[in-house]
Amino acid sequence: MEHYTDDEERYVAPDLSPIVDPAGETPVTICLVNYTEDRIVERKDISATECQEYLTGDSYTWIHVQGQPKPSVMLEFGEAFHLHPLALEDVINLGERSKTETYENQVMVILGMPTKRGNKIINEQVSLFLGDNFLVSFHNGEHDPFRAVRRRLHHPKTLMRQRKLDYLLYVLVDVSIDHCFPILDEFDDEIEQLEQQLLGPEGIDTFRSLYTIKRELLVLHLKLRPQREAIRVLMRDDNALLEPETKLYMRDCYDHIIRLIDIIEIYRDMASNMLDVHLNLVNKQTFMSNEVQRKATVWAMLFAPLTFITGIYGMNFVHMPELSWSYGFAIAIGVMATIGIGLTLFFKRHDWL
Numbered sequence: 001m002e003h004y005t006d007d008e009e010r011y012v013a014p015d016l017s018p019i020v021d022p023a024g025e026t027p028v029t030i031c032l033v034n035y036t037e038d039r040i041v042e043r044k045d046i047s048a049t050e051c052q053e054y055l056t057g058d059s060y061t062w063i064h065v066q067g068q069p070k071p072s073v074m075l076e077f078g079e080a081f082h083l084h085p086l087a088l089e090d091v092i093n094l095g096e097r098s099k100t101e102t103y104e105n106q107v108m109v110i111l112g113m114p115t116k117r118g119n120k121i122i123n124e125q126v127s128l129f130l131g132d133n134f135l136v137s138f139h140n141g142e143h144d145p146f147r148a149v150r151r152r153l154h155h156p157k158t159l160m161r162q163r164k165l166d167y168l169l170y171v172l173v174d175v176s177i178d179h180c181f182p183i184l185d186e187f188d189d190e191i192e193q194l195e196q197q198l199l200g201p202e203g204i205d206t207f208r209s210l211y212t213i214k215r216e217l218l219v220l221h222l223k224l225r226p227q228r229e230a231i232r233v234l235m236r237d238d239n240a241l242l243e244p245e246t247k248l249y250m251r252d253c254y255d256h257i258i259r260l261i262d263i264i265e266i267y268r269d270m271a272s273n274m275l276d277v278h279l280n281l282v283n284k285q286t287f288m289s290n291e292v293q294r295k296a297t298v299w300a301m302l303f304a305p306l307t308f309i310t311g312i313y314g315m316n317f318v319h320m321p322e323l324s325w326s327y328g329f330a331i332a333i334g335v336m337a338t339i340g341i342g343l344t345l346f347f348k349r350h351d352w353l
Contacts, residue, residue, distance in 0.1 A: 028067035029144070033153055034059050037161050040154055048076035060165045061134045064150075068094070068140045081136055083129055084108070091127045091138050098226040100233035106131050107241050109169070109230060111176045112223040115141065116183045121216045123223055126176045128169060130241055135165045137172055145175060166242040170249045173231070177256045180224065184263050187213060191270055198274055207278055214271040221264045227257050302343050306336045 034041045034054040041054075046063075054061045065077070071092065078088050087108045090096045101108045109128040114121050124141040139145060149171055152158050160168050190213060197206050231254045233239070235247050242250070313320075313332060325331070 028065060028069045028073065031064045031066070031150070033062045033064075033150055035062075035153060035161060036060070038156075040161070042150065042154075048073070048080040052080050055134055059133070060168070062137070062153075062165070062168060063134065064137045064139070064144070064146055066139055066141075066144045068092075069138075077136065081129065081131060081134060082106075083136070087127075087129070091125075094125050094140055095123060096125065098223070098230045100230045102233075102239065105241075107169075107234070107239065109173065109234065111173065111227055111230065113139070113141070113145065113176050113179050114183060114220050114223050115179075116186060116216075119212050119216065121183075121219045121223075123219070126172070128172055130165060130169050132241075133165070135168055135172075145179060146172060149175060163246070164243060166246045167249070169242070170246050170253065173234075173250070173253050174256070177227065177253055177260070180220070180260050183220070184260065184267070187217065187267055191267060191274070195270075195274060198277060207275070210271055210275050210278060214268060214275065217264055217268045217271065221261065221268070224257065224260055224264070228254065228261070231257060298347050302340065302347070305339050305343070309336055309339075 029044065030046050030048075032041075032043045032046045032051055032054065034043075036059045043050075048063075051061065051063050065073075074088050074092060077083060078085065083106070084101075084103045087101065087103070090108070090110055096110050098111050100110075107130045109130075111126045111128075113124045113126050115124055116122070124139065126145070127138040129136040137146065149160075149168075153160055155161075160171060190209070194206050194209055194213070231250055234242060235250045235254065239247070309332065
C-alpha cells in the first residue's frame with residue numbers, strides 16, 4: 001500500500017493515483033499548433049486549459065511542452081487530455097526505457113534522445129501522446145528539437161497538413177531517431193583521429209580517450225536498443241490510431257534504428273580492437289624495457305667475479321704469496337678469462353645474452 005503526504009498533489013479524477021515529481025523542474029515553454037489543410041494557428045505560452053478550446057471541430061492540434069514542468073502542470077495536461085496517470089509518471093520520471101503503450105483511444109511513445117556534450121552522452125527523453133484529434137509531445141532538454149517541424153507545418157503544401165495526426169507522430173519519431181546520426185558522425189571523426197594517433201609516437205597516451213569513447217558508445221547503445229521494440233509496436237496491425245500508410249512510414253524509422261544500432265556496434269568493435277592494439281603496444285614497450293634490464297643484469301653478473309678477483313689482488317698487503325710468483329699475473333689473467341668465457345657460454349646457452 002502506498003502512502004502520500006498532504007502536500008503532494010493528486011490527480012483529481014476517478015481511480016487515478018497521485019503523481020509525485022522526483023526530478024524537480026526546469027524552465028518550460030508550451031507551444032500549440034492548430035491546423036487544417038487550409039489554415040494554421042500557432043500560440044505560445046498557453047495553458048493546458050486553454051488548449052482544450054482547440055480540440056473541437058475538424059482541425060488537428062499539436063501541443064509541445066519543452067522543459068521539465070511542475071507536477072501541477074502535468075496534472076492539468078492529464079485532466080485536459082485524459083492522459084493515464086502511469087503515463088504521466090513516465091514523463092516525470094526521466095530515464096524511462098523506450099517503449100510504446102496503448103491505452104483507450106490513446107497511444108504513448110517514449111523515446112530516448114541522446115545528446116553529446118563534450119565527451120559525455122546526456123540522455124534526454126521525448127514523450128508523445130497521440131489521441132483522436134490531438135498530439136501532445138514532451139521534451140525535457142534545453143533546446144527544442146521540433147522547431148523545424150513547426151516551421152514546415154506553416155507551409156500550405158506540406159504533407160503533414162494533408163494527413164492525419166498519426167503522420168505528424170511519424171515525423172516527430174523520425175526527427176527523434178535521426179537526432180543520433182550527427183552524434184555518431186562525431187564518434188567516427190574521434191575514432192579516426194585516435195586510430196592515427198595510436199600508430200604514432202603518442203599512441204600510448206590514447207588509452208583514456210579510447211576507454212571514454214567505448215563507454216559512451218555503450219550508453220548510446222543501451223538507450224537506442226529498446227527503441228526497436230517501441231517502433232515495432234507502432235507498426236502492428238492492431239494499432240487503430242495509425243493509418244496503414246503511416247505504418248509504412250514507420251518502417252523507415254525502424255530501418256533507421258537498425259542502422260544506428262549497427263553503426264554503434266561497429267564503432268564499439270573498432271574501439272575494442274584499438275584498445276587491444278594499445279595494450280599490445282604497452283606490453284611490447286614493457287617487454288623491450290624488461291629485455292634491456294635483463295641484459296644489463298647479465299652483463300653485471302658476468303663482470304662480478306672478475307671484479308672480485310681484481311679487488312682481492314688490488315689490496316696492498318705485504319705478505320701475499322701470489323705476489324712473488326713469476327707467472328702470478330699471467331695465471332690471474334687466465335683464470336679471469338676462463339671465468340668470463342665460461343659464464344658467457346652459460347648465459348648464451350640459456351638465451352640470456
